[in-house]
Amino acid sequence: MEFSLLGPICVATGSGELALGPAKRRSVLALLLLQPNTTVPLEQLIDSLWEDEPPEHARTVVQGHVSRLRATLAEGGADAYGIELTTHGSAYLLRLPEELIDAHRFGELVALARPEAAPADAVPLLREALGLWRGPALTGTVTSPPFAAAAHALEERRLTAVEALARAHGALGEHEQAAAILYSAAVGHPLREGLIAALMRALFRTGRQSDALEWFHRTRRLLNEELGVDPGERLSGAYEEILRAEAADGRRTAAGSGARGQGRDGADPRAAAGRVPEQGGAGPAGTHDAQAATSAGGTRQTSGRAVAAPRLLPRPPARFLGRDDQLGSLTDALTDRTTSESPLAVVAGPAGVGKTACAVQWAHLHAADFPDGQLFADLRGFGEGDEAPPAEILRDFLLALGTPPERVPGSAQAASALFRSLVADRRLLVVLDNARSSAQVRPLLPGGPHCATVVTSRSRLDGLVATDCARPVGLQALGHEEGAALLGAMLGQERVAEDPAAARELVALCDGLPLALRAAAAQLTARPRWRLARLAAALRDERRRLALLSAEDSGIAAALRMSVARLSADDARLLSALATSADGHLNASVAAALAGYDPERTQDGLDRLAEMHLVDEEATDVYTISTLTQLFARDESGEGEPGSDTGGSG
Template identity: 85%
Template sequence: MEFSLLGPISVTTGSAELSLGPAKRRSVLALLLLQPNTTVPLEQLIDSLWEDEPPEHARTVVQGHVSRLRATLAEGGAEAYGIELATHGSAYLLRLPEELIDAHRFGELVALARPEAAPADAVPLLREALGLWRGPALTGTVTSPPFAAAAHALEERRLTAVEALGRAHGALGEHEQAAAILYSAAVNHPLREGLIAGLMRALFHTGRQSDALEWFHRTRRLLNEELGVDPGERLRGAYEDILRAEAAGGGRTGAARPAGGARGTGGASGGTPSGGTSSSGASSGGTSSGGGRSGASGEGRSATGSGARPVDGTAQAPVQGSAGSDEARGDAGAAGTDGTGQGTPGGSRGGSGSGRAGAPPRLLPRPPARFLGREDQLAGLTDVLTDGTTGESPLAVVAGPAGVGKTACAVQWAHLYAGSFPDGQLFADLRGFGEGDEAPPAEILRDFLLALGTPPERVPSSAQAASALFRSLVAERRLLVVLDNARSSAQVRPLLPGGPHCATVVTSRSRLDGLVATDCARPVGIQTLGHEEGAALLGAMLGPDRVAEDPAAARELVDLCDGLPLALRAAAAQLTARPRWRLARLAAALRDERRRLALLSAEDTGIAAALRMSVARLSADDARLLSALATSADGHLNASLAAALAGYDPERTQDGLDRLTEMHLVDEEATDVYTISTLTQLFARDERGEGGESDTGGSGDGS
């Protein structure tokens, strides 16, 4: 149920609008909505409804309107929304969540916008706020002075938001948009000097100096003729700045004076004036290693984040990600803090609407079970996410092939340093390489905003506005965001926090070069396991004695699994289900290439399912190229051989190889030296042999 004051008075529930009756009944409702959750005396209602002397039966009339409103709201299901129209002696109280009133939502969005400090975020917030207006405020109420004054106050707030939108567009250099929206408002309010000053500056920045100066002289004449006053300092300041810039031969007013001072800048938006993995860390392979097959990563040692420092630079004991443990515990920060040490009282009005009362969000999945090693990658993440030299929100991208343990590494680091982010940890599976469609940014933003305490009714409908609201809410917080299983840079950008105390970790099978280019993301590569690390993982899963009795078979299993943690975990699951099997027996079974992919699957997860999700994201040309590469005898080839196998011309082949490398389906070991892993070859051959349909399924993507 929603209540509208910013236009015709109305109440809607679902897609239906309730019938409110005559003007006086609408006026009673409007007055109660203007003072929500506050008792309104009957005498105030009577004084507001009748401009002249009220009739003798005025009290009865008001009581009748209240009775009918109560019945109408009840018919619309008011109780389900927490709405009650109560009588308190000779006064009335409309009790309801204030976010159901459009004027309240408008005020909250405007309060969150920071046109000078964060203009890119302020623009969608202010547009969302102004989009709530459907005409002159309080349309349909009686024409008495109290309602005229209330409508005027709301209109003043709207114009202030228009001016703020103008300043935001101006700060972004979008002066044409600023001129358009300010022009329309200035025509309707020719004596509002702040609007005129903003319009003058916007026009001057677009090269229309004469139009800008004409607006000044026109407004000066109107002020003198209608009010008998001269222009104020803001209007004079804009005029003088333009004259000085012209005298200096510049085409712009230069650095505008602060909008908070006497001489505000202008700007606005509009047209032209006429005159946008896996679902948990544990399932993603859990164990990871750096250093590829060289064994450099030390996968066989327990990860404690050694050599890495907490994000805030203070000494702190890390949270261990031991097998089967719950999420990181401890009071990572007092509930209700705003990231600056200042508490926000629960239920306070006029705040950001973030709903900070209560515990900060802790959305991380469970720590990955049997996580070992990856010290190099954990230290690399710490280096990226603790870099305070830029004054920007740090961003790390953990990229690697399917099943290598990207999610596990990111989630492990997040648990180790959760205490460094006392305002919460957010996690989202972007489903970039999962079954079905990838997660749209609007869906993830809604989840984040709800987790941060934003009531559902106040979550913006557009992804752009929701993104701006998210950045505004977390601007001063110490918050960690983990975005798992991203498909593209475009999917990630709306989800990035902007505050310098926030940090973001993204995992993807793609390198996400776009984020590196536009957001200075720093990559943290993650490779397959060497023999020592792979054997350590098998030992952690099966018990060290079982691996120690046949170390040669353990090494062979690592090779047959291409050193992928996901494949090794699936192999360990096969051996766990068959306690009498020696490792050599499973190795013998895996040597049969026709069975290998099926054996390296475990219920809803497996390497075939993970690879399928990667291949499903390829174009038809790139999928055919991968299938051709799979016919290579030893998995090593150059561009010329790849072109011959695929029947493509050299340029088309090179472009395809570059895309497959970016997706980690092939690896460029050196210039024009490409390799394709055995498991990827087997999968691509199966797909080719079965017309693109493989029966080795499972739904987990093991990213």
């Protein structure tokens, strides 16, 4: 159920709008919505409903309208939303969650937007806010002075939001968009001097000096004819700034500076001459504190509700061992406060190497450093089916942060901006697991200087390194000692100590991949009488190895299948050709010969396979392909291997 004040008064439900009846009944509802969760005296309702002297039976009329409204709301299922219209002596109270009122949602979105500090985020937030308007505010109410004043106050808030949106576009150098937004508002409010002044500056910054000056002269004439006054300080100031900038530009042109052509993007001195400190305040909405404080108990206040800090991390990985260097690298990357940027690290490596386990282990070790919560999402970049769209993940994050479902923006861009605004001043950790590409990750980055983000992927995500200064943390296969220690943790040290040579062979046969080693340990756990040497002997049979290194819903074959499924047809054929190499070591020339590709096409393919960690570039033009990857690429019947989506296996 949603209540609309920003346009015609209406109440919308899942099955349509409720029939509210005549104008006075709509006006009673509007006045109660303008003061939600507050008792409204009957006398105030009477004074608002009748512009002239109210009739003798005014009290009875109002009581009748309240009674019908109560029945209409009940028929629409108000109880399910916590909505109640009650009588308190000679006053009425409409109790409801304020986020169900469009004017309240509008105010919160405007308050979250920071046009100067974060203009890229402010634009979608303000567009979302202005999109709630469906016409003049309080349409359908009576024409008494109290309702006219309330409608005027709401319209002022709308115009303030329009000006803020224009400032955000201007801060981004998008002066054409700023001018278009301001033009529409200025046509409807030709005497609003601050609005006209902002339009003049925006027009000037697009190179339309004559249009900017014409707006000044037009407004000056209107002020004189309609009100008998001269332009005020803001309008006159904009006019004088434009004239000074024009004069300065003319002098530079005459001097042959050649600087005039730089002015259309807002970067040259003419734009600076027209730029003045913005007028502060956004009316009632602008004074709202959008960033609530975190309490000692780990909760935050959102719209009057205490919201517990989200704890979405999976449970810590079982029997996690080693990776001290990588955990240290994550600590260095994610606790770096030498800049004002939000730290970002990318844990990358081949399928089954334990990227998710490493990221989750670090997150649990450092959870206390992020008291405002820890968010986790599987982006399904290398799983069966489609990758998770950013809008889906953002919705989950916003809900976890206490945003009511009806206030989650519909577009991914607006949801991303709202997410960044909500967490701008929080100490929050975000773990984005199993990412396919940099583009999938960027809308989910928090951006606040006290936030940190860990991304895991089979791809290096070079784009995040280039554009977002991500710190790469590479994860390699385990060495013999680390692999044997993992087997000991899974099986018991005594069982491994019985045959250390077999343990080393098992590590080698598993290519040192934790996922494969855990699957091998599962085989031995299910067969307690087997010695390690017996499983090693079975794994030497290359036809059975991938099948043996699977455990129900996880296994190395399933993990590799998801990586290969993301390859182009050309790169998949190249990988199959590389799998025929005798020892898994080759260079670009050998790869070209095996694949039958030309050298340039082969080199490009090798680069993409290396980025996906399906081959390793050990040195310049020295590539290796692991034994397990070779076996999978050779096995044309690999689709029949056990296992499916590896999810967080890394």
